[in-house]
Amino acid sequence: MGGSSLNKPELIIDGKRRDGRSFRDLRPIKIEASVLKNAEGSAYIEWGRNKILAAVYGPREATPKHMANPNKAIIKCRYQMAPFSSLEGHSRTGPNRRATEISKVIKEVFENVVMVNEFPGSEIDVFIEVLQGDGGTRAAGLTAASVAMANAGIRMKDLVYAVSAGRIGDHVAIDFDMIEDNYSDADMPVAVAPRNNDVLLLQMDGGFTKEQFAEAKELILEAGKTISEIQKDALKRVYDVKGASE
Amino acid sequence: MVSMRKIVVPGTVVSDHRLSMDNTYVDGTRTVSAVVGLFDDSRNEVIPLEGFWKPRSGDIVVGVVEAAGRNGTYKVVLTEFVNGLIIQDKYDREHYMPGDIIEAKVRDIEHKVLAVLEEPRRLEGGTLMNVKAVKVPRLIGKANTMIKQIMDLTKCSMVVGRNGLVWMKGQGVAEATEAVLRIEHEAHTSGLTERIKSMLEKGENRNT
Amino acid sequence: MNAIDVVKVGYIRELLAKGVREDSRGLMDQRPITVSCDVIDNAEGSAQVDMGSTRVLAGVKFVLEDTKPDTPNMGNLVMSAELLPLANADYEPGPPSPDAIELARVVDRGIRAGNCVKLESLFVGEGKAWTAYIDIYVLNYDGNLFDASSIAAMAALMSSKIPGVKDGAADYGSRSSPVKAENIVTSTTFGKIGDKILFDMTGNEETAADARVTIETDGSSIRAMQKGLSGSFSFDELERLVAESMSRHEGLKKLIEDSIRK
Known part of the structure; x- marks a missing residue:
């Protein structure tokens, strides 16, 4: 969103998107779980050209002490884009306003699914480091963080996935890359709990009619089935040594 | 009878009924896994593959x-x-x-x-190592078989805490450590007691 | 949440289970809103919104700046929000909290995505354009800052008058051209407490809330959405709330327009 309209590229050629996808096609997604030794749980995701690491530390004693909640674990989340992660020159690292907001909405997702009552007084840290960004990094990062959280053995109600739907002209489509994202007419990242399709994260800007919103919902739920399977496979592969499937 | 074990993840429905089972929760009328684990449907049990120690009295x-x-x-x-x-x-x-x-x-x-x-x-003395708490039952073994075997074959004294800390002392600490790490890695596989035994016996032959 | 908050949550939830709100409103009723424009003479635009006892002031200042290389013919909007310590016992001085950042960014998204002010219209010429700095000041907190701030920002921006330019610099003494507003975006924020969905939550209700969703619309399209808090909505609920939000647009739009004509 918000790119200059002066040099807008053709986003749709012969009914297909620039990379040959149809409107309901996801980019290729690969997830590997348990990739970092020190973290309790971790995952690496390649989603199109996005490359993102997610790691979970904790539960550990909450710091500073006055932040601790005597009844439940607090969850902290830091989403960050590496200074070298984008095509558009060096970007300042550290929390900017965009990253602060994304960190907040991702934290709220995990407050929903993590059984925080089991770890009173502790904190659980979720780190999402975008090493290379190409559109849809919050959805990809959240999808990976979910796998990292399960890999950490932290008890959760569900394995949440996230994906973005949007609009190019009259077409509602799923999973924009950076160029589509820059010149699209709407963008809506959503996180869903697959067991009941509840919406845990929802952001949107641009323009959607009621009908287009309903269409976006269908695309998200369809894509979610694929993403969920990839998440589960990543977790299963961690334990796929001989004798596992007796 | 060979029981069916399948890998479950958080959110996997393990039963359409309300059951009281460790590592699961009841969601409406269903029972849902809260962990990555192995679900054994003959025993209605979810064995976690990752997880934290929850203290219980007697541990x-x-x-x-x-x-x-x-x-x-x-x-x-x-x-x-x-x-x-x-x-x-x-x-x-x-x-x-x-x-x-x-x-x-x-x-x-x-x-x-x-x-x-x-x-x-x-x-007194000795060394400490850390294993994942979910692997502790396997390290101890049924009726202490696994841990006894390691202590006998390595001539180590060992104490395994349910919290995942393992204390060991004796001449075969290196071999014992190796055995513990292998068990942690292969805890969910079968035939492990035999494999550990042959591993430690080979080590004995090497030393003598 | 401190011990007093826990008690508050208790009675709010108990009342709601019987379908009753603490101020005896219906679940979908809005508190009375007043919008007053031009309350700060030195600002190029300003508006104060009172929504129940929530009070928000938005001020607009125009600054003549160099245009950006990728948008050579456009001006810019910069939205900020401050949760002032005088507005609530829980607000602390210091850099903007995640709550304040989220508030500013959500209000910004609606107005930007709705093309309420064409950024091209802020272009002056010769590499110069106006940047409209919109600052949202929360003066008293009693819930629903998203809707109050959105109305205040929209009204302040629409009622503002761009300064003149003299010798390549801003001439704040002269105000000539009013901002051209092309579209009006309105914001509606719904809360979920238990299984009840309610509109325009008070501060106490927000303390008790499981989930919150803000929907900003220009009547024909949704322009921005943001879900907040750790609870969830089903897609069915969201579709219903989108329709609800759109049906409330005309009324809120008229409120903003009337405040500017006064």
């Missing part, structure tokens, strides 16, 4: 004394977020120093993350 634990409190009490670190507390009788007090390794039994749990300990015993 044997290994910990490190962190600080002395008042009236002969001591704070003992058991995991990153569970502490133990040694409370002693007025007339029969043992003194501990920060850094002492102790073995004890959990008497009560206060507020989910504080384990009141009883029968503390100082473990």
Whole structure:
């Protein structure tokens, strides 16, 4: 969103998107779980050209002490884009306003699914480091963080996935890359709990009619089935040594 | 009969009925896994592949004394977020120093993350290692078979805490460590006791 | 949440289970709103919104700046929000909290995505354009800052008058051209407490809330959405709330327009 309209590229050629996808096609997604030794749980995701690491530390004693909640674990989340992660020159690292907001909405997702009552007084840290960004990094990062959280053995109600739907002209489509994202007419990242399709994260800007919103919902739920399977496979592969499937 | 075990993840429905099962929760009328684990449908059990130790009374634990409190009490670190507390009788007090390794039994749990300990015993010397708490049952084995086997074949004394801390001392510490790491890695596979046995016996031959 | 908050949550939830709100409103009723424009003479635009006892002031200042290389013919909007310590016992001085950042960014998204002010219209020429700095000041907190701030920002921006330019610099003494507003975006924020969905939550209700969703619309399209808090909505609920939000647009739009004509 918000790119200059002066040099807008053709986003749709012969009914297909620039990379040959149809409107309901996801980019290729690969997830590997348990990739970092020190973290309790971790995952690496390649989603199109996005490359993102997610790691979970904790539960550990909450710091500073006055932040601790005597009844439940607090969850902290830091989403960050590496200074070298984008095509558009060096970007300042550290929390900017965009990253602060994304960190907040991702934290709220995990407050929903993590059984925080089991770890009173502790904190659980979720780190999402975008090493290379190409559109849809919050959805990809959240999808990976979910796998990292399960890999950490932290008890959760569900394995949440996230994906973005949007609009190019009259077409509602799923999973924009950076160029589509820059010149699209709407963008809506959503996180869903697959067991009941509840919406845990929802952001949107641009323009959607009621009908287009309903269409976006269908695309998200369809894509979610694929993403969920990839998440589960990543977790299963961690334990796929001989004798596992007796 | 070979039971069916399948890998489940958080959110996987393990039953369409409401069941009370560790590592699951009831969602409406269904029972849903809360962990990555193996679901055994013949025994209605989810065995976690990852997870944290939740103290239960009677658990044997290994910990490190962190600080002395008042009236002969001591704070003992058991995991990153569970502490133990040694409370002693007025007339029969043992003194501990920060850094002492102790073995004890959990008497009560206060507020989910504080384990009141009883029968503390100082473990002199030796080394400590950390294993994932979910692998501890496998390391101990049915009726202590696995841990006894390691101690016999490596000539080590060992204490395995439910909290994941393992203390060992003796001439075969390196072999014992290797065996513990292998068990941690292959805990969910079958035939492990035999494989560990042959691994340690080969090691014995190498040494002699 | 401190001990007093826990007690508050208790009675709010108990009342709601019987379908009753603490101020005896219906679940979908809005508190009375007043919008007053031009309350700060020195600002190029300003508006104060009172929504129940929530009070928000938005001020607009125009600054003549160099245009950006990728948007050579456009001006810019910069939205900020401050949760002032005088507005609530829980607000602390210091850099903007995640709550304040989220508030500013959500209000910004609606107005930007709705093309309420064409950024091209802020272009002056010769590499110069106006940047409209919109600052949202929360003066008293009693819930629903998203809707109050959105109305205040929209009204302040629409009622503002761009300064003149003299010798390549801003001439704040002269105000000539009013901002051209092309579209009006309105914001509606719904809360979920237990299984009840309610509109325009008070501060106490927000303390008790499980989930919150803000929907900003220009009547024909949704322009921005943001879900907040750790609870969830089903897609069915969201579709219903989108329709609800759109049906409330005309009324809120008229409120903003009337405040400017006064």
